[in-house]
Amino acid sequence: MTRVVIVGGGPGGYEAALVGSQLGGQVTLIDTDGLGGSAVLTDCVPSKTLIATAEVMTEVRESLELGVRFGTRGLEGREAANVDATVSVDLAAVNARVLGLARRQSEDICERIQRENVELVIGRGRLESPDRVVAETADGPRALEADMVLIATGAAPRQLATARPDGERILTWTQLYDLKELPERLIVVGSGVTGAEFASAYDALGCDVVLISSRDRVLPGEDADAAQVLEDVFTRRGMTVMSRSRAASVTRHGDSVEVTLADGRLVTGSHCLMAVGSVPNTADMGLAEAGVAVDEGGFITVDRVSRTSARGVYAAGDCTGVLPLASVAAMQGRIAMWHMLGDAVGPLDLMTVSSNVFTSPEIATVGVTQNQVDSGEVIARSVTLPLRGNPRAKMQGSRDGFVKLFCRSVTGIVIGGVVVAPRASELIYPVAMAVSERLTVDQVSQSFTVYPSMTGSIAEAARRLHGSRSIIS
Numbered sequence: 001m002t003r004v005v006i007v008g009g010g011p012g013g014y015e016a017a018l019v020g021s022q023l024g025g026q027v028t029l030i031d032t033d034g035l036g037g038s039a040v041l042t043d044c045v046p047s048k049t050l051i052a053t054a055e056v057m058t059e060v061r062e063s064l065e066l067g068v069r070f071g072t073r074g075l076e077g078r079e080a081a082n083v084d085a086t087v088s089v090d091l092a093a094v095n096a097r098v099l100g101l102a103r104r105q106s107e108d109i110c111e112r113i114q115r116e117n118v119e120l121v122i123g124r125g126r127l128e129s130p131d132r133v134v135a136e137t138a139d140g141p142r143a144l145e146a147d148m149v150l151i152a153t154g155a156a157p158r159q160l161a162t163a164r165p166d167g168e169r170i171l172t173w174t175q176l177y178d179l180k181e182l183p184e185r186l187i188v189v190g191s192g193v194t195g196a197e198f199a200s201a202y203d204a205l206g207c208d209v210v211l212i213s214s215r216d217r218v219l220p221g222e223d224a225d226a227a228q229v230l231e232d233v234f235t236r237r238g239m240t241v242m243s244r245s246r247a248a249s250v251t252r253h254g255d256s257v258e259v260t261l262a263d264g265r266l267v268t269g270s271h272c273l274m275a276v277g278s279v280p281n282t283a284d285m286g287l288a289e290a291g292v293a294v295d296e297g298g299f300i301t302v303d304r305v306s307r308t309s310a311r312g313v314y315a316a317g318d319c320t321g322v323l324p325l326a327s328v329a330a331m332q333g334r335i336a337m338w339h340m341l342g343d344a345v346g347p348l349d350l351m352t353v354s355s356n357v358f359t360s361p362e363i364a365t366v367g368v369t370q371n372q373v374d375s376g377e378v379i380a381r382s383v384t385l386p387l388r389g390n391p392r393a394k395m396q397g398s399r400d401g402f403v404k405l406f407c408r409s410v411t412g413i414v415i416g417g418v419v420v421a422p423r424a425s426e427l428i429y430p431v432a433m434a435v436s437e438r439l440t441v442d443q444v445s446q447s448f449t450v451y452p453s454m455t456g457s458i459a460e461a462a463r464r465l466h467g468s469r470s471i472i473s
Contacts, residue, residue, distance in 0.1 A: 001026045002341060005133045005146040007125035007285075010037020011326045012152035012317030014109055016333030021116045023341045028144055029118050030125035030135045036106040037154050038318075039326040042174040045105055047197060049098045050177075051358050053089065054204035058360050060087050061204075065397045089205045092180040099177055127151075127290040130310045148312050148340040151292070151300060152333060153285070155278035155318035163189070163250035163274055169257050170250055170272050173198060182207050183271040187259050189247045190275035191218040193357050196230065198273055199239065200359035209239045210267055212259065214246040219357065223370050225384070225402070226363045226420045233361065233400050242267070250274070280319040297321065304347035306336035314340060322348070325355055351415075352436040356425040361401045364428035367416025367435040368406050380406045380415060383464045385457050387421050392452040398422055403457040405431070405441070407465050412440040414462070427454055441465040 002025045006013045009031030020027040034041050070087070113120060121144075123137035133144045157172035159165060167175045173194055184207075188199045191213030199211045211218065211234065218234070218241065219227040234241050246262040250272050259267040280298045287294060293301045293309040299321030306314040314336035317329030331348060338345035357363040372378040387393045387401035401420035408415060417431035434444050445462035449455045 003145060003147045004028070004150070004337075004340070005125070005144050005148075006030065006150045006152060007127075007133060008037065008152035008154060008281075008317070008319070009033075009035040009109075009120075010152055010154045010317055010329060011039050012154075012329035012333035013037070013150065014113060014333075015330040016150050016152065016316060016337045017113060017118045018116055019334050019337040020341065021118050023337065023343055025148075025337070025341055027118045028121060029113065030121045030123055030133070030144075032122065032124045034106045035109040035113060035120075036102075037152075038156075038174070039154075039329070040105050040109065041102050042177075044326050045102045046098045046177055047173065047194075047201075048358055049101050050094060051197065051201045053094050054201040055360060057087060057089060057206070058204045062397055089182065091182045091205070094205075095177045095179060126284065127286040127292070127313070130290050130312050146312075149314065150306075150333065150336050150340075151282075151285070151287075151308070151313065151315040151319060152317045152329070153281040153319045154329075155280045155324070157274070158277040158279050160250075160274065160276060162248060163272075165274060166252060169252045169255070169270070170274065172274055176273065179271075183269070184208065185210065185269035185271075187212065187257065187267055187269040187272045188275060189250065189259065189272060190277070191215065191241075192221065192275065192277070193219065195273070195275035197358050198275065199234070200230075203234070203237060203239050204360060208269075210242065210269060211239060212242045212245050212247055212261070212267065214244070216243055218243075219363070222357060222363055223365060223404070223418045225370065225404070226365075226418055229400055229402070229420050230357075230359055230361070230363065278318060278324065280321065282319050295321070302332075304335075304349075305339045305345060306332045306348075307339070312340075323350060323353060323355075325353065328353055352432065354428050354432040356428065358425070361398070361421050362419075362424035364419045364424035365417070366428055366432045367414075369416065370404075370418075373406060378406075378415070379409050381409050381465060381467075382406045383461045385461050385464070387454075387457070390452075390454060390457045392454050392456065393421070395452065396422070403427075403461050405458070405461040405465060407441050412442060412465065413438050414441060414444060417458075419458075421454060423454075427458070430455060430458055 004020045004025040004027045006029045017029045121135045123135040125135045135142045165172050187210045188195045189212045203209045218231045248262045249260045257272040282298050291310040300315040302320045316332035318324050354366045368378045373380050384404045388399045404418040406416040414434040419427045441462040449459045
């Protein structure tokens, strides 16, 4: 029986453990912070639970347009329409639910792991060699001999020397869930996915939000058209977006914080969220001694089947820096197990990975990007359909967003797409299926969609690509 030792219990680790046990391996999983890792305990599950509450707040506020009235008994017509919807949020109750759900999800994973005969060791693992792992446990060090090793230790919020989090007023995204009251004014430093998501959520919860971006727009790594829609929505809803503004330092003054920008400007608020990226949890793990190569940022170097430079040692998840998504971490972990235990396996294909930004509206993408097409790296035709033309969107009062499809110029094979809409994370799936299965626009357009539905825009975009030119409508 192959002895497999996994270090780290996040998606990359626990999903790999389940596959390893299924394939007959003797699997030991070393974890220190709780199964599920940051994805379950401090990142994906908690943040998206908070965002679910924010979505409800947004829907309630915007329901006035649909004829819904609050506190208007006895009022009629225009008088009723002018009454404000006074809806507030109990942040302490929201965060209690957030943390409770994350804890229960972690417990569910732990139960599943144990049912599948995976040995769980609570402690911090480090490599003594490619075939020997030592776990530092409460009862002392425990040495584990291994035929194969998987490292899945994840990443942690990056901290700046000039903006040290104190857990009260200057916060990382892992510390937000300790708040009992809504910040009076929240300054978010960083306009990547994490910064944009929390800025969007706290704005919807009723907080005055300032979003500081060092780049010329929010979400610099996303589709430019999609980012522009989101920035327009942020501004329309009253958020302050400061582009081309680099934060030099953050200091606390009692119950307030002060952000000093590189050009000398000052921004004050009650709280500051630092969302300036992540660093891999790879320090002091014996990687160099075991022959595991890392890049200059500390991320473990892996190939498309998750192998590191050390024979018999694999790595998965955020510690590899491949793509910081829970879905990618889980797939890297599964691929590692399939490969190390001799099962059928296909290399990781990032062009089929769907990703989503959980803002309001959401931004979902898969496959090739607009930048790749504009630069000539990929030759493709495209179509962009604004959401305001979709009948279901009109019924729901949704006007911000679009559907964009890319296809091969000659064959019409779908190679990418962008959806900006409410629940874009669900709408991207048919596009992802088309990309992964190499469907043509004709095949997509000939599939029935429900009328009226948001997915109707995907089929319509495919129909419009039955031709020879790119279309923007």
